[in-house]
Amino acid sequence: MAGNGKILNLSELSQHSRRHDCWLLIDGKVYDVTEFLNDHPGGDDVLLSATGKDATHEFEEVGHSSSAKAMLSEFYVGDINSTNYQGQ
Numbered sequence: 001m002a003g004n005g006k007i008l009n010l011s012e013l014s015q016h017s018r019r020h021d022c023w024l025l026i027d028g029k030v031y032d033v034t035e036f037l038n039d040h041p042g043g044d045d046v047l048l049s050a051t052g053k054d055a056t057h058e059f060e061e062v063g064h065s066s067s068a069k070a071m072l073s074e075f076y077v078g079d080i081n082s083t084n085y086q087g088q
Helices: 010-014 034-039 044-048 056-062 066-075
Strands: 006-008 021-026 029-032 076-080
Touching: 010 021, 021 034, 021 044, 021 056, 029 066, 034 044, 066 076
Parallel strands: 006 076
Antiparallel strands: 021 029, 029 076
């Protein structure tokens, strides 16, 4: 995986909630999808609406392919601190 495997908290995640700095939380892992906004097949609005927060439900609800799930590794930043995170 790309990234350095940081341990982040939800407050840190929420600071990355803009078009030029777009991070998502999916299944306890944080991804910086800023560079993917223009390439996302569903459009950038989908990603921007979930930026800076837990997007697990939205990601799973769409039914992404295994290749889309594998692509996440390119954007990996780190894991969320599980002490304060219970998932959705």
